[in-house]
Every structure is written in C-alpha cells, then in structure tokens.
Amino acid sequence: MAQQVDSATGNAVADAGEIIVTAQRRSERLQDVPIAITNLDSGRLAKANIQTLQDLPRIAPTLKGGNGPGTSGVRLSIRGLGSLGNSAIEPSVATFVDGxxxxxxxxxxxxxxxxxxxxxxSGPQGTLFGRNASVGALNIRTKAPSDRFEGNIGVEAGTGDRYRLDGAINVPLGQDVALRVAGLAQLFDGYWKTTGTGGRSGVDNFAGRATLRARLSDKLTWTGRGDYTLTRGGGWQYTPLIAKSLTPATLAALTARIGAPSDLDRDDGTTNQYTAGNHVDSKHWGVSSQFDLELGDFAVKLTDSYRDWNNLEQDGDGSFLPILLLARDNFWRSKSNAHELQLSSPTDLLGGRFSFVSGVYYYHEDLRINYNFNLSPDFCRIVAPSTATAACLANPRNPAALFVFNQRTSSFAGYLQGSFKIVPSLDLTLGARYTHDDKDGSFIGRNFNPAAASIQTNETTKLSYAEGRWTYRANLAWRPSRELMLFATYSTGFKSGGFNSGNSNAALGQLRVFNPEIVKDYELGFKFQTRDRVLTFNATAFRMDVDDFQERALFGITPVVQNVGSLRQQGIEAELTVRPVEGLQLNTGIAYLDSKFKSYPNAPNIPGFTPATHDLSGFPLTFSPKLAGTSGVEYSVPVGGDMRISLRGDISYTTKYYAGTTIDGNPYTIQPGYSLLSARATLFGRDDNWSIALFGDNLADKRYCTNIAVQVFDAPLGLRNPTTGTGLRCFVGNPRTFGARLTKNF
Structure with missing residues (x-):
C-alpha cells in the first residue's frame, strides 16, 4: 500500500519501500532532496547494535562522535567539525528531536x-534549521501514534553486566485519538573498574516517553509529547597514560613526586589507577506541543517546547593518578524553551512551478554552571610551590576554590525558502534566514586557598554579546529522469559566539568572550536509484571554508575557546546500496576529507616546547581522517515453519587522525587507523511477531582512543620536556562486547 501524505502540506506520495525524509521541513523522497543525507531507520539502527548517538559513526562515516569524562565531554562532528569541552560553547552539529x-x-x-x-x-543547514547547524544537523524522529493497537517488549543482556528491558505500546483512544508510550530500564556495570574503590565505569539508564495525537477537526491535529531520561553511575572511560608520550626521566620524576610504584605507565586494559570514584547523575526531560492546521492548500504548524537538563558530575580524582590531588563537583543546569510558527505551501503554486516553506522562531535558554574544587594534602605537597605548602595546608581545602557561571540566551529568527521550476526538470531553490542572538552572562570566581591560584583566581565579570546574521542557501537541481538527480549548492552557516565558562587563571584574561564561527559551503552531487531500487548510489563533493574558527586551546588546566585564523575542509561523501537478489543487501559508505588550516600562525605550542606559540598553518583539524568508511552485508532467508533468519555484518574503518582534545600539532596525539567489526544474527518468528538476536561489536577487540588529553597538572608532576612534550592520556573506546536480545511484538 502506498504511503499517503496530506496533500495540503505539498508532500510527495511515496511507494512502499521508498525512504521518506523531512530534511527540508516537509516529507519528501530521499532521492528527491538535494542534500547529502544519511538516513538510518529503526531497523537499520537495531541491526547495527546502535545503542547511543556515540555509536552512530560505526555506520555513518561522515559523522564522528565520542565522549570524554562524564556527560559534559560528549562530542559530535560532521566533516571533521564539532565541539568538545567548553560547557557553554554552542554545538556545530545541531540536534533536533521531533523538531x-x-x-x-x-x-x-x-x-x-x-x-x-x-x-x-551534512553541510550547513542554517536556513531551515537555524543557529548552530553550521556544519550539519541530526534530525531525530521518534515513533508516532497510529490507529492500531500494537506494541513490543524486549529484554537484552550483554558484556559488562548490561541488562536492558524496553517496550512500547500504541493504544487508539477512539476514532481520532491515539496514545503511544515507550520506556526502558538499563543496568550497566561497565567495562572497566578503578583500583582505589573497585567501582565500575558503567551508567544506569531509565527513560520514558508518551505521545498523544488527537485529530481535533478535519483540518486541525494536535500532538503532545513528554519524555524523561535519568542517567546515573560512573560514566568514565579507561584512561591510561600513553607510554610513548613519556621518557624514562619524566616517568621517574612522576614516580618520585607522587611516591607511587614505578609502573604508572601500566596498561592492563581493564583497571584505572584512580584512588577515588567518579559519579554522574543526569536528568533530562521535556514537553512539546504541536498543532498542524490545514488552511486550504496551505499548512500551518505551531510548535512549542520546554527542555530541562540537570547534570551533576563528581570527579573524585581529577588527576587520574593513584593518589588524590584534586576532586571536583561539577553542576550544569540548562532550561530552554522554543516556539516556532511555520507556513508551508502546496507544491502546485503557479501551475505546479513554485512552493515555499517559511517561519518565525524564538528560542531562550538559561544556563548555569557551578564548579567546586577540593584539594588534598598531596596537592599541597606536590602541586603547590614548596614555599606555599604550609599555607596550602593551613587554609580551606574543601572547597579551595569555586566558580559560578550564568548565561541567558535569547534568539529570534525568520526564514523563507522557495523552490521554482525553471523547466519541468530543473529546480532553483533559494533560501534565507535572519537570526539575532542576545547573550548576557556573569562569572564569579572565588579562591579560598592561595595554592589554588593556578585553578581559580578571584574574579567578578559581567558579560554581554549580541549578533545579528543572515544565512543563505542557493541550490540548482536537475532531474533528467526519475532515476537521476544532479545538484549544485552554495550555503552558509554560523555557530554563535559566546563566553568561556571555564575557571579563570592569569592566562585567560580578556579571552572570556569569543565571536561567531562562519561557514561557507560549496557542493556538487548526484543521486541515482534504479526504478526497482536494486541499486542506489548517492555522492557529494564539498568544500567548506571556515572563518573565525572557534578553536579550543589549553591554558594551564583551563580549556579556552578563541577565534583563530581560517580553516578549509573539502572532500567527497558517497553511499552505495545494492540488492542483487531477494534477501541480500550490500551497502558501503565512504567519507574522504582533506582538512587544512589555511591560516593559524600563533597556535599554542605543545606543552613543554618553546616558544609558547608556533605556526599550524597547513595542519589538519583534529578528528579529520583522510578516509573513513563503513561496509555491510545482510542476508535474510526463510528457515521453515514461517520463520526466517537474518545475518548481518558491518565493518567501519578510518585512517589516522589527530585525536587531541586541544589543537597543538602534537604527533603523539595521532590515533592510528583502525577497523571495527560487528555482527548480528536474528531469528524471526511468523510475521516477525517475535525475534531472538545474538550480536557482537568490535569483534577483533581493537584498541583505540576516542580522545587524547594532556595529563592534568603535567608541569608540577614533572612530565614536561622538550623531546616528547608532556604526558598524555588515552580515553579508550569500548572493547569487544557480546549480547543477546529477545523481542516480542503484539
């Protein structure tokens, strides 16, 4: 049965099996949208064992993701561009859930x-998606209520003592009302443990969502959504010292200063050398209301939402060493509301030659960040100058320093994007959006112990920032046949400027404020699909020029964002899917990336090197491998008794890239190339009403670093030298894992 969509919205009617996307704020065939899109439906996510957003790069080569300590270190990047570390910095990749x-x-x-x-x-989505979609966006759609009573329940177990129970139920509440409720509970001890406490690194997850859809009249539909997520546990990775970043002299100096065994470079693959545990407690919830109104052949959508993120991280041992130097209590609170009114035309204006999408948007966020720093006697002995040891011990150490950062953001925008058929096979699309951001903030830092001056000085600063900016999109799409589309695009995007929220020190000074990052993107691409959909081949060549790049550098122990030079990211993205015979599917995707700083003459040098700055012009950006790719094969075959078995294998691979959390050109932060292999075997019952799956990820147990960071307090610990720079730590990716899942559909 063909998938029918409301004619008032101007959306296409798709045959069964077509992929429908909403990248242009209306439902369209994937092959008709002149944007580089990777679409991952629920089946594809399940077959690839995707549990979190950080797992997506295993099946989407243009995307890289990972996380450092806790939840605040989550990083997502597209075409090598993303954000990490500064809690107040805006993301380069905007994430939307149900709009x-x-x-x-x-x-x-x-x-x-x-x-x-x-x-x-992929590429700037500034016209329709707005601020902070400067290099791309994740458009996440949850399952909507339907007019059928149905549901599912699943149980799962896996490596690291991971146990998961999840389910969903859809209930029609009369002819025009339906409710869908989903929930999950996951207990997870983790893959690693700590020496001092024996505690595990995993986090427990509890989540729920309810969606109610009501057709209030023939022309008006309302959808209300509410969701809640609780994440609680260790939340930290295995973080050994990288042996090649040490010399015998620096290792001996470190050992002597902390009085620990001489195997500080020990790397057993399972046990962190922490003396104290870490803890994450994150609560995220939100509600939204969406009205869809048909006004003749036009469609009006009004979306209102509120989000609240309350996040506590307790870093019991901020040094990652087998002694306690510094403990931190970190607290984030983000409360935001957004309101959007959108008007969409039908596709048949001017005799079927013109259509448009327009809207106005308002967004507001209140962000608060608190840090408390607690010192140990060993901090006074090792990190504080010898002349200050007695004073350090005599003054308050809990807390020894703290800071409070507050930021209020208000953003207004209006946008219009229209498509005009020059001739039946040639479309010209032009779009523009104006965004005005206002930010006000304050930073209050207090030092209660003179020895903590390197962490936090006394500071009271009022901050303000305002910016109005246009973003544009121009696209020409030629469709010589239903099977083939060729397109050329010019688009712009920006990542909003703002404030450094990190603790202050003497080096920070006036760097508290940074300006917006500006992106200009040029693309040439094509999309091809045979009529029987046996073969689908899509590819895009791009060049992205970035000005006032928001670079993250390390000043002491403080990560600071500042605008530096210019950057060029160019390359090719391609996806190929082949279905040669019934039941067999082959797919591959590649992302070739040529990354280079066009100008970065005064970049921070490697810690331990002199002078303090050097020229990184010509160097690639971090997390920008020359080549990344994914390939997969899936075979489904009947096995009797109306059952079938599905076998799926995937491999993702990447060439080497800089994985440092700061940009300094340190060769020891290069992550060598690696490949990850995953597989899944699923037995389905009659009409797929039940299934049993066995799966595994990283089957070859490859070792790799998701991030590489400088050892905290590297200078007083004796780790800096003019040969290797300083000691580095690897945030290790997940090891080989296995699991099993039982699902019942009804």
Missing amino acids: VYIARPGAMYGALLDLDAIEIL
Missing part, C-alpha cells in the same frame, strides 16, 4: 528509545 532543538549535546548521553529514524544532514 525540537536540544541545546546541550550532553543531554543526549543516554540510550536511544523507540525511534522511527535518524537523519544525518
């Missing part, structure tokens, strides 16, 4: 639940 903007990537740290699809949109 609602998620301000802080850390809020999406938990397990995914009851999704319809994830669309990964």
Whole structure:
C-alpha cells in the first residue's frame, strides 16, 4: 500500500519501500532532496547494535562522535567539525528531536528509545534549521501514534553486566485519538573498574516517553509529547597514560613526586589507577506541543517546547593518578524553551512551478554552571610551590576554590525558502534566514586557598554579546529522469559566539568572550536509484571554508575557546546500496576529507616546547581522517515453519587522525587507523511477531582512543620536556562486547 501524505502540506506520495525524509521541513523522497543525507531507520539502527548517538559513526562515516569524562565531554562532528569541552560553547552539529532543538549535546548521553529514524544532514543547514547547524544537523524522529493497537517488549543482556528491558505500546483512544508510550530500564556495570574503590565505569539508564495525537477537526491535529531520561553511575572511560608520550626521566620524576610504584605507565586494559570514584547523575526531560492546521492548500504548524537538563558530575580524582590531588563537583543546569510558527505551501503554486516553506522562531535558554574544587594534602605537597605548602595546608581545602557561571540566551529568527521550476526538470531553490542572538552572562570566581591560584583566581565579570546574521542557501537541481538527480549548492552557516565558562587563571584574561564561527559551503552531487531500487548510489563533493574558527586551546588546566585564523575542509561523501537478489543487501559508505588550516600562525605550542606559540598553518583539524568508511552485508532467508533468519555484518574503518582534545600539532596525539567489526544474527518468528538476536561489536577487540588529553597538572608532576612534550592520556573506546536480545511484538 502506498504511503499517503496530506496533500495540503505539498508532500510527495511515496511507494512502499521508498525512504521518506523531512530534511527540508516537509516529507519528501530521499532521492528527491538535494542534500547529502544519511538516513538510518529503526531497523537499520537495531541491526547495527546502535545503542547511543556515540555509536552512530560505526555506520555513518561522515559523522564522528565520542565522549570524554562524564556527560559534559560528549562530542559530535560532521566533516571533521564539532565541539568538545567548553560547557557553554554552542554545538556545530545541531540536534533536533521531533523538531525540537536540544541545546546541550550532553543531554543526549543516554540510550536511544523507540525511534522511527535518524537523519544525518551534512553541510550547513542554517536556513531551515537555524543557529548552530553550521556544519550539519541530526534530525531525530521518534515513533508516532497510529490507529492500531500494537506494541513490543524486549529484554537484552550483554558484556559488562548490561541488562536492558524496553517496550512500547500504541493504544487508539477512539476514532481520532491515539496514545503511544515507550520506556526502558538499563543496568550497566561497565567495562572497566578503578583500583582505589573497585567501582565500575558503567551508567544506569531509565527513560520514558508518551505521545498523544488527537485529530481535533478535519483540518486541525494536535500532538503532545513528554519524555524523561535519568542517567546515573560512573560514566568514565579507561584512561591510561600513553607510554610513548613519556621518557624514562619524566616517568621517574612522576614516580618520585607522587611516591607511587614505578609502573604508572601500566596498561592492563581493564583497571584505572584512580584512588577515588567518579559519579554522574543526569536528568533530562521535556514537553512539546504541536498543532498542524490545514488552511486550504496551505499548512500551518505551531510548535512549542520546554527542555530541562540537570547534570551533576563528581570527579573524585581529577588527576587520574593513584593518589588524590584534586576532586571536583561539577553542576550544569540548562532550561530552554522554543516556539516556532511555520507556513508551508502546496507544491502546485503557479501551475505546479513554485512552493515555499517559511517561519518565525524564538528560542531562550538559561544556563548555569557551578564548579567546586577540593584539594588534598598531596596537592599541597606536590602541586603547590614548596614555599606555599604550609599555607596550602593551613587554609580551606574543601572547597579551595569555586566558580559560578550564568548565561541567558535569547534568539529570534525568520526564514523563507522557495523552490521554482525553471523547466519541468530543473529546480532553483533559494533560501534565507535572519537570526539575532542576545547573550548576557556573569562569572564569579572565588579562591579560598592561595595554592589554588593556578585553578581559580578571584574574579567578578559581567558579560554581554549580541549578533545579528543572515544565512543563505542557493541550490540548482536537475532531474533528467526519475532515476537521476544532479545538484549544485552554495550555503552558509554560523555557530554563535559566546563566553568561556571555564575557571579563570592569569592566562585567560580578556579571552572570556569569543565571536561567531562562519561557514561557507560549496557542493556538487548526484543521486541515482534504479526504478526497482536494486541499486542506489548517492555522492557529494564539498568544500567548506571556515572563518573565525572557534578553536579550543589549553591554558594551564583551563580549556579556552578563541577565534583563530581560517580553516578549509573539502572532500567527497558517497553511499552505495545494492540488492542483487531477494534477501541480500550490500551497502558501503565512504567519507574522504582533506582538512587544512589555511591560516593559524600563533597556535599554542605543545606543552613543554618553546616558544609558547608556533605556526599550524597547513595542519589538519583534529578528528579529520583522510578516509573513513563503513561496509555491510545482510542476508535474510526463510528457515521453515514461517520463520526466517537474518545475518548481518558491518565493518567501519578510518585512517589516522589527530585525536587531541586541544589543537597543538602534537604527533603523539595521532590515533592510528583502525577497523571495527560487528555482527548480528536474528531469528524471526511468523510475521516477525517475535525475534531472538545474538550480536557482537568490535569483534577483533581493537584498541583505540576516542580522545587524547594532556595529563592534568603535567608541569608540577614533572612530565614536561622538550623531546616528547608532556604526558598524555588515552580515553579508550569500548572493547569487544557480546549480547543477546529477545523481542516480542503484539
């Protein structure tokens, strides 16, 4: 049965099996949209064992993701561009769930639940998606209520003592009303433990969502959504010292200063050398209301939403060492509301030659960040100058320092994008959006112990920032046949400026404020699909020029964002899917990336090197491998008794890239190339009413670093030298894992 969509919205009617996306704020065939899109439906996510957003790069080569300590270190990047570390910095990759903007990537740290699809949109999406979609967007759609009583329940167990129970139920409440409720509970001890406490690194997840859809009249539909996620546990990775970043002399100096055994570079693959545990407690919830109104052949959509993210991280041992130097209590609170009124035309204006999407948008966020720093006697002995040891011990150490950062953001925008058929096979699309951001903030820092001056000085600063900016999109799409589309695009985007929220020190000074990051994107691409959909081949060549790049550098122990030079990211993205015979599907995707700083003459040098700055012009950006790719094969065959078995294998691979959390050109932060292999075997019952699956990820047990960071307090610990720079730590990716799942559909 063909998938019918409301004619008032101007959306296409798709045959069964067609992929429908909403990348242009209306439902369209994927092959008709002149944007580089990776569409991952719920089936594809399940078959690839995707549990979180950080798992997506295994099947989407244009996307890289990972997380450092806790939830605040979550990073997502597209075409090598993303954000990490500064809690107040805006993301480069905007995340939307059912059309609602998620301000802080850390809020999406938990397990995914009851999704319809994830669309990964590459390139600036500033016209229709707005601020902070400067290099792309994740457009996440959850499953909507339907007019059928149905549901599912699943139980799952896996490596690391991971146990999951999830389910969903859809209930019609009369002819025009339906309710869908979904939930999950996951207990997870983790893959690693700590020496001092024996505690595990895993987090427990509890989540729920309710969606109510009511057709209030023939022309008006209302959809209300509410969701809640709780993430609680260790939340930290295995973080050993990288042996090649040490010399015998620096290792001996470190050992002597902390009085620990001489195997500080020990790397057993399972046990962190922490003396104290870490803890994450993250609560994220929200509600939204959406009205869809038909006005003749036009469609009006009004969306209102509220989001609240309350996140506590207790870093019991901020040094990652087998002694306690510094403990931190970190608290984030983000409360945001957004309101959007959108008007969409039918596709048959001017005799079928013109259509448009327009709207106005308002967004507001209140962000608060608190840090408390607690010192140990060993901090006074090792990190504080010898002349200050007695004073350090005599003054308050709990807390020894703290800071409070507050930021209020208000953003207004209006947008219009229209498409005109020059001739039946040639479309010209022009779009523009004006955005005005106002930010006000304050930073209050207090030092109660003189020895903590390197962490936090006394500071009271009022901050303000205002910016109005246009973003544009121009696209020409030629469709010589239904099978083939060729397109050329010029688009712009920006990532909003703002404030450094990190603790202050003497080096920070006037760097508290940074300006917006500006992106200009040029693309040439094509999309091809045979009529029987046996072969689908899509490819895009792009060049992105970035000015006032928001770079993250390390000043002491403080990560600071500042605008530096210019950057160029160019390359090719391609996806190929082949279905040669019934039951067999082959797919591959590649992302070739040529990354280079066009100008970065005064970049921070490697810690331990002199002078303090050097020229990184010509160097690639971090997390920008030359080549990344994914390939998969799936075979489904009947096995008797109306059952079938599905076998799926995937491999993702990447060439080497800089994985440092700061940009300094340190060769020891290069992550060598690696490949990850995953597989899944699923037995389905009659009409797919039940299934049993066995799966595994990273089957070859490859070791790799999701991030590489400088050892905290590297200078007083004796780790800096002019040969290797300083000691580095690897945030290790997940090891080999296995699992089993039983699902019942009804």
